[in-house]
Amino acid sequence: xxxxxxRTAVTLMIDGRGITVPKGTTVYQAAxxxxxxxxxxxxxxxxxxxxxxxxxxxxxxxxxxxQTACTLEASEGMVVSTTxxxxxxxxxxxxxxxxxxxxLDCPICDKGGECPLQDQAFRYGPGRxxxxxxxxxHAKPLSLGxxxxxxxxxxxxxxxxxxxxxxxxxDDALKGFERGFASEVGTPRALPVExxxxxxxIAICPVGALTSRTYRFRARPWDIDPxxxxxxxxGVGCSVWLDVRGGEILRTRAREEPEVNDAWLCDLGFFxxxxxxxxxxxxxxxxxxxxxxxxxxxxxxxxxxxxxxxxSAERGPGRVAFLGGRRLSNxxxxxxxxxxxxxxxxPHLDHRVDAPPDGASLGVSWGLRSSLxxxxxxxVFVLVGCDITEEYPVxxxxxxxxxxxxxxxxxVHAKRLEIRRHARRELLDRHDRLAPLVAALAADETVASGExxxxxxxxxxxxxxxxxxxxxxxxxxxxxxxxxxxIARGRGNDFGAQxxxxxxxxxxxxxxxxxxxxxxxxxxLLYVAGSDPATxxxxxxxxxxxxxxxxxxxxxxxxxxxxxxxxDVVLPALVxxxxxxxxxxxxGRTLALRAAVKGPGQARADREIFxxxxxxxxxxxxxxxxxxxxxxxxxxxxxxxxGASPSLIVVVADRLFTQGSxxxxxxxxxxxxxxxxxxxxxxxxxRAGVTDLGLVEMVTEHAxxxxxxxxxxxxxxxxxxxxxxxDGVPVHALARWSPAPAGVEVRPVAPPGGETP
Amino acid sequence: xxxxxKQSIALxxxxxxxxxxxxxxxxxxxxxxxxxRVAPRFKGRHWLTRYADGVERCVGCELCVIVCPSQAIYVxxxxxxxxxxxSKGERHADQFQINxxxxxxxGFCEEACPTGSIVMGQDYELAGYSRxxxxxxxxxxxxxxxxxxxxxxxxxx
Ligand code: SF4
Ligand code: SF4
Ligand code: SF4
Ligand code: SF4
Ligand code: FES
Numbered sequence: 034x035x036x037x038x039x040r041t042a043v044t045l046m047i048d049g050r051g052i053t054v055p056k057g058t059t060v061y062q063a064a065x066x067x068x069x070x071x072x073x074x075x076x077x078x079x080x081x082x083x084x085x086x087x088x089x090x091x092x093x094x095x096x097x098x099x100q101t102a103c104t105l106e107a108s109e110g111m112v113v114s115t116t117x118x119x120x121x122x123x124x125x126x127x128x129x130x131x132x133x134x135x136x137l138d139c140p141i142c143d144k145g146g147e148c149p150l151q152d153q154a155f156r157y158g159p160g161r162x163x164x165x166x167x168x169x170x171h172a173k174p175l176s177l178g179x180x181x182x183x184x185x186x187x188x189x190x191x192x193x194x195x196x197x198x199x200x201x202x203x204d205d206a207l208k209g210f211e212r213g214f215a216s217e218v219g220t221p222r223a224l225p226v227e228x229x230x231x232x233x234x235i236a237i238c239p240v241g242a243l244t245s246r247t248y249r250f251r252a253r254p255w256d257i258d259p260x261x262x263x264x265x266x267x268g269v270g271c272s273v274w275l276d277v278r279g280g281e282i283l284r285t286r287a288r289e290e291p292e293v294n295d296a297w298l299c300d301l302g303f304f305x306x307x308x309x310x311x312x313x314x315x316x317x318x319x320x321x322x323x324x325x326x327x328x329x330x331x332x333x334x335x336x337x338x339x340x341x342x343x344x345s346a347e348r349g350p351g352r353v354a355f356l357g358g359r360r361l362s363n364x365x366x367x368x369x370x371x372x373x374x375x376x377x378x379x380p381h382l383d384h385r386v387d388a389p390p391d392g393a394s395l396g397v398s399w400g401l402r403s404s405l406x407x408x409x410x411x412x413v414f415v416l417v418g419c420d421i422t423e424e425y426p427v428x429x430x431x432x433x434x435x436x437x438x439x440x441x442x443x444x445v446h447a448k449r450l451e452i453r454r455h456a457r458r459e460l461l462d463r464h465d466r467l468a469p470l471v472a473a474l475a476a477d478e479t480v481a482s483g484e485x486x487x488x489x490x491x492x493x494x495x496x497x498x499x500x501x502x503x504x505x506x507x508x509x510x511x512x513x514x515x516x517x518x519x520i521a522r523g524r525g526n527d528f529g530a531q532x533x534x535x536x537x538x539x540x541x542x543x544x545x546x547x548x549x550x551x552x553x554x555x556x557x558l559l560y561v562a563g564s565d566p567a568t569x570x571x572x573x574x575x576x577x578x579x580x581x582x583x584x585x586x587x588x589x590x591x592x593x594x595x596x597x598x599x600x601d602v603v604l605p606a607l608v609x610x611x612x613x614x615x616x617x618x619x620x621g622r623t624l625a626l627r628a629a630v631k632g633p634g635q636a637r638a639d640r641e642i643f644x645x646x647x648x649x650x651x652x653x654x655x656x657x658x659x660x661x662x663x664x665x666x667x668x669x670x671x672x673x674x675x676g677a678s679p680s681l682i683v684v685v686a687d688r689l690f691t692q693g694s695x696x697x698x699x700x701x702x703x704x705x706x707x708x709x710x711x712x713x714x715x716x717x718x719x720r721a722g723v724t725d726l727g728l729v730e731m732v733t734e735h736a737x738x739x740x741x742x743x744x745x746x747x748x749x750x751x752x753x754x755x756x757x758x759x760d761g762v763p764v765h766a767l768a769r770w771s772p773a774p775a776g777v778e779v780r781p782v783a784p785p786g787g788e789t790p
Numbered sequence: 791x792x793x794x795x796k797q798s799i800a801l802x803x804x805x806x807x808x809x810x811x812x813x814x815x816x817x818x819x820x821x822x823x824x825x826x827r828v829a830p831r832f833k834g835r836h837w838l839t840r841y842a843d844g845v846e847r848c849v850g851c852e853l854c855v856i857v858c859p860s861q862a863i864y865v866x867x868x869x870x871x872x873x874x875x876x877s878k879g880e881r882h883a884d885q886f887q888i889n890x891x892x893x894x895x896x897g898f899c900e901e902a903c904p905t906g907s908i909v910m911g912q913d914y915e916l917a918g919y920s921r922x923x924x925x926x927x928x929x930x931x932x933x934x935x936x937x938x939x940x941x942x943x944x945x946x947x
Contacts, residue, residue, distance in 0.1 A: 140851030140904045141881040174880070250867040250881050253852045 045111035054107055061089055061102040064115065071115050072124065072153045074131075074239045075191035076103035079296055080200050086131075086191050088153070090123045091115050099123050121157075128158040134169040135240075136186045144241030146254040150189065171217075178225025179704030180246050180304050181235065185217050188242035194218060194234035201297070202230040203433045203455055218242070229426050229689055232303030233296075236286060247304055247701040248284040252276070260629040261288055263616055264302040265360075265609045266695070268524050269405075269427045270618025271298050275306065275610060275629040282306040282610060282629055292406055293618065299426035300705065301689055306610065307699035309630060314591055315605035316634020326593075326603060331635060331645075334602050339649035341585050342377055345557035351379050351540075352557045354547040357564030357589075358384030358530025359523075362614035362626055365639035366526065369562060370534030372643040376652045380541030381550070384530035387569040390545035391772045392500035394492070399523040399531055401620045403487070408519070408620075409435055413483030415443045417471055417507055418494025419521045420450055423689045425619070441479050445470050447493065447684055448754060449747045463751050464684045465498045465774040471506040475513045486516025493686060495522055496571070498774040521619075526609075529617035530563070544570075545770065551579035559583045562606070562639050565694060567595035571685070573765035574735070589639050592694050605636040608695075612638050679776025681717060683733060683767055684752045691758025709761025710741040712754040713779060718744040721779050728782040731755075733775055736766040739782055753777055833895045833910040836888055837939035838932045846876050846932065847907035850883035854899035854908055862892035863899060886928040890916050906947035911939050 044053045047064050054063045059082060064071050074086040082103040090099040094112040099119060114120060132154065139145045174182040190209075195218060198206040206228035208221040220226045235243045259274040264285070271294035274286040285306050287298040318334035319326040345352045355373045358366050366384075373382050388394035401408060409431040421429045429452065436442055441457035444450055447464040457479050460470040474480050488511050494503045511518040523531070530536075537543050542550055548570065551559055559579070570576040580586060580599050588600040597603045609616070611632040615623050637645075647653070690696060690705040697703060711731060713723055723729050725744040730737055731753065740755075740762050748754040755762045768775035819826050828834065838848050850867030868884035876882035899908050918924045936943035 140853065141849050141879050145851065146856075250850065250869055253856070255856045256852070 043107055043109045043111075045107050045109070045113060047113045048115055056107075058107050059103060060091060060093075060100070060105045060107050060111070060113055063107045064091075064102065064113070069115055071102050072157050073103060074149065074153075074189060075193060077193050077196075077237055080193075080196050083192060083196065086127075086189065088124070088127050088131075090120060090127070092117045092120050124157040125159040128154050129162055129164070131189050132158070132162060133164045133166075134186070135189070136168060138184075138187060138241065141250075142184075142187065142241040143244045143249060144187075144238075148241060149239040174244070176224075176246065177220060178231070180300060180701040181226055181231050182244050182246050182249065183218065184242050184244070187240050188218055189240055190216050190218075191239055193237045193239065194243055197230075197234050197237060198228065200437070201233070201430060201433070202228065203452065204228045204230065206231055207234065229299050229301075229422055230297065230430070232298055232300050233287070235303075245284065245304075245701075247307070247699075251283045252278045257283070259286075260627050261625070262610065262627045262629060263618075263624040264298065264305075265525055265616055265626070266301050266305055267299070267425050267427075267689075268526075268528060268619040269294065269425050270616060270622065270624045271302055271427055272624070273298065273302060275627075277629050280630050281310050292404070293622065293624070294427050295430070297427055297430055299689065301426070301696060301702065304701040304705075305696055305699050307702075308591075308695040308697075309608055309610050311592070311698040313593065313698075314633045314636070315593060315597075315603065316636060317605060318635070319597075319600075319603040321601045326598070326600070331637075334604060335642075335645055335649055338587050338602055338604075339646055341558050341587075342646070342650060346378070348557060351381065352555070353377050353379045353560065354381035354542070354551065354556050354558075355379070355535070355560045355562070356383060356386050356544060356547060356566055357562045358535040359386075359525040359527050359563055360609065361526055361530060361535075361563035361639055362609060362612055362616055363526070363529040363533055363623065364614045365563065365612075365643075366530045366535050367533040368640040368643040372647055373560070374534070374538060376647045376650050380538030381547050381556075382535050382541065383537055383544040383547060384527055384535040384564070385544050386564045386566045387496075387571060388544060389496055389571050389770045390543075390549075391770065392496040393490075393504035394495045394500070394522055395543050395545070396501070397504065397520050399520050399619075400528050401519045401521075402517050403519070404620050404622075405431060408432075408487055408517075411435055411483075411485045411487040411517075412440045413443065413480055413486040413514075413516070414440060415445065415474065415480060415486065415488040415507075415510070415516075416450075417445045417488060417490045417503060418447070418467060418497065419489045419491025420446065420448065420493065420687060421489070421491075421521075422450070422452055423687050424491060424524075425521065426689060428619075441483075443474065443477070443480060445474070445494075447497075447749060447752060448686060449749075461749055463749055464493070464682060467494060467497070468499045468502040468506050471503055471510060475510050480510070480514055483514060483516065486511065486514045487519060488516055489519045489521040491521045493684070495520070497684075498772060523619065526563075526616040528619055528621065529615070532617050532621070545575070548575045548579040552582040554582050556583050558585045558587065560587045561596055561600075562589035565590075565594040565596045567599060568763075568765065571765050572768070572770040573763065575770060576765070589642060591636070592698075594694055604642055605634065606642070607632040607636050607638045611636075614640075679774065680751060681777050681779065682752050682774040683731065683777040684748070684754050685764045685768075686754050686756055688756040688758060691756065692760055693758045696758075706759070708741060709756075709759035710743050711762065711779075712743050712745050712748040714746060714748050714750045714752070715744050716750045717753070717779070718742070721781065723779060723781050729779050730782050731767065732778045732780070733767045735769055736763075738762055738767065742779070742781075753779055828912050828914065832912055832914070833897045833900075835890070835911050835913040835916055836893075836899070836926070836931055837909050837911045837941075838883075838886060838907050838928070839909055839939050839941055840933050840936045840943060841878075842936050842943040844936055845878055846882060847905045848883045848886065848903075849877050849879060849881050849905055849907075850886075851881070851904060853902045853904060857898045857902040858893075859896060859898065860892045860894050862889045863887070864889075883928065886931060888926045888931065890918075890924040890926055891921060904947070906941075906945060909939055909941050 052067045074088045084101045084104040089102040091102045092114045171185040174184045256278045257276045264271040264273045272288035272290035275282045276284045317328045320329040443458045444456045445460045586600045587602045588597045589606040590597040591608045610629045613628045614626045729742040852865045855863045864887040866885040
């Protein structure tokens with residue numbers, strides 16, 4: 034991987050060919066680099082060798098027994114044969130032994146056609162078996178959760194899946210049980226399996242023992258057209274294959290890209306394609322007539338929007354505002370920015386729809402300040418309010434690898450993160466008291482002694498009551514230790530929207546300003562694309578008053594979202610897997626999107642819609658308008674709200690699996706998201722008389738919701754944790770934009786019908 | 791002279807053969823009123839067969855799909871449920887189509903089938919008035935009752 038100190042090379046002979054490799058290379062890798070094929074099962078090149086399956090036996094001169102090529106280090110003058118009669122005989126007997134207990138399942142096995150065991154049995158196997166005894170018999174398949182199925186009869190005990198959880202993901206999701214003949218794979222705790230990376234074990238299992246429940250029996254490899262594209266969920270921008278059969282994306286697989294996702298994906302990416310084919314996609318433009326949204330033709334809808342835009346221009350400049358960008362491609366974002374700046378002539382554009390006015394998010398540009406690879410070379414990682422596995426899961430795999438190489442992890446958060454056991458230090462406090470913890474870190478010897486310190490400031494920190502102070506403390510921390518401050522903020526293609534100009538221009542307002550302006554009647558027309566402000570704006574009331582204050586609302590949407598329901602014109606848009614183009618990931622890298630399937634009905638790409646509108650406004654546009662926009666100047670934060678701090682506050686956290694408009698339409702992910710709930714600390718629960726899994730009423734100054742409570746020390750005393758992205762907890766209704774933390778009262782609700790058991 | 795005699799004898803021999811066949815039953819039949827029997831291993835229209843207990847043999851493995859040289863077969867598999875056990879095991883064919891216009895009646899599909907489900911039958915009357923009517927679907931291909939295709943439903947594969 035990384036360029037290391039020059040090492041001496043060794044030369045060895047494999048099947049009569051001289052091969053020179055760096056010292057430390059295994060015989061298997063040396064053979065592979067020379068194009069000599071040695072069959073393997075347990076070895077995986079992202080993990081250290083194990084030597085469990087003995088499929089890779091080779092003959093080495095002057096060694097009395099056959100050796101496992103995956104564990105044997107190449108040395109000078111070694112003479113290796115991979116095809117000698119002894120090796121052939123060993124390969125045949127290894128396969129014969131593996132197949133003693135392997136069921137004759139290929140016709141009904143999802144791995145069939147892409148199965149290393151099938152291929153190697155064909156190529157290296159004896160073609161017959163001397164074993165006539167009854168095979169092992171297990172109930173099949175075992176469901177290990179909404180996305181994973183385990184068929185124990187097919188498992189060849191290579192331990193790849195178990196070691197993936199131990200070495201790569203660090204979540205120990207699967208473990209080996211029993212010994213010898215009775216060995217089997219299972220979950221260490223109760224079902225379902227707890228992991229955000231379990232899709233990878235399906236990919237690396239060399240047989241059909243671990244299979245995907247959402248892809249089950251839906252296709253064979255020869256039915257599939259793989260399309261090389263990019264995952265557009267979290268912003269890491271993992272390279273994927275979208276496997277298409279008959280115009281439908283049936284599964285997603287990781288595409289190797291060492292600089293971004295290496296060979297991995299998270300489960301949101303793996304199982305998150307179902308929304309594209311959802312039945313409730315918008316297929317025709319909708320126009321509000323007599324108070325109801327009714328189907329219309331494109332011409333009708335576009336003429337109406339163009340007319341409203343012209344009417345607004347007659348009343349004066351800058352009376353139109355644009356919000357959104359997360360779900361647009363770079364090309365769409367650039368077309369939108371060009372259209373609103375040059376054709377409509379307004380500086381009021383912003384993609385940061387979910388940022389509150391007084392946090393730290395609006396003052397900095399979002400994303401990493403180094404490449405992912407540089408980040409992976411760090412020796413100290415400080416996560417400030419950044420729940421990395423929930424927000425940027427594949428980035429965590431890189432940090433985990435660095436930790437295994439000796440780097441240290443420091444967590445500053447208001448919640449006990451699931452990766453806490455990998456941390457050198459964990460500093461926890463209530464959400465409104467995090468800044469002093471960061472300030473104190475400069476004196477921490479782990480951090481101070483780091484040579485390449487990476488501080489990741491997350492959404493929970495930046496948008497919290499103390500955001501600006503946290504930003505300042507983090508900034509001075511990296512100055513002191515000569516580290517790098519990363520703004521771990523933004524999802525999807527927020528980074529492309531930022532890069533291609535969906536930010537306020539000269540004299541323009543940021544998203545909260547646009548909403549406040551709209552409420553005050555400063556705009557005739559509000560235009561939304563690639564976002565759902567009705568649920569994304571963290572102050573629900575701000576959105577509602579903006580909506581009622583603005584005369585005309587135009588929305589590009591793939592689904593009838595809450596924003597679309599409130600719109601005057603809804604234009605059906607393609608989603609990213611239906612478009613050719615590019616996106617930008619959180620390190621600023623441009624990644625290609627390839628249209629995998631056609632869109633439904635008359636849906637169009639956002640960029641095309643802007644071009645059609647521009648033509649109606651009398652401007653024919655080309656596509657060389659991508660201007661690079663510098664981030665807006667740093668806003669000096671207001672002093673944090675003094676005032677009395679409430680005894681119990683509500684904290685909104687991010688979760689990987691939610692009921693959002695995309696993930697909420699994907700089989701498997703809906704189940705992973707589970708039901709809405711709030712997390713309450715045992716001490717607070719005891720005081721309020723709340724029981725685990727009981728219903729509670731959360732009452733804030735602004736709203737009250739009834740939701741299930743989970744009593745857990747994942748949260749801290751004095752704060753109730755809720756997650757974004759669940760219909761059951763409209764988090765944007767609970768609180769208002771305010772620099773002070775939102776107080777909350779929690780009281781148990783008696784279930785209808787009396788006593789709690 | 792001997793030349794003429796030789797030719798006349800040859801002519802008579804020829805008429806003799808014609809005369810012999812004149813009194814034998816004909817080998818041609820009046821199709822379509824009358825139909826001939828085909829050879830037992832004739833490769834005619836396909837059947838998806840059942841086990842003796844009526845359970846479908848096809849498991850939707852798609853081996854026939856990949857082996858078919860003219861790409862005439864389309865299969866979409868689905869999972870068996872305890873309430874709806876279509877075939878033995880976990881998997882069955884939910885959709886099964888053969889495009890008879892593409893099929894070259896090579897019989898590879900029958901050879902590839904691991905469960906002995908797809909077999910080539912005796913029926914060769916495969917004309918139609920539209921292309922669509924010649925895409926045979928699963929209900930058309932599946933035996934109405936075990937053995938309807940002429941194959942022994944008790945056979946192993
Ligand atoms: S794991 Fe491979 S060899 Fe085993 S039944 Fe499945 S396809 Fe066949
Ligand atoms: S389930 Fe697959 S990856 Fe895991 S041990 Fe068994 S064969 Fe190996
Ligand atoms: S008989 Fe040959 S051409 Fe016809 S469906 Fe079977 S494999 Fe295909
Ligand atoms: S007919 Fe046979 S080969 Fe074709 S899908 Fe069914 S079981 Fe498989
Ligand atoms: S690959 Fe070498 S022992 Fe398994």
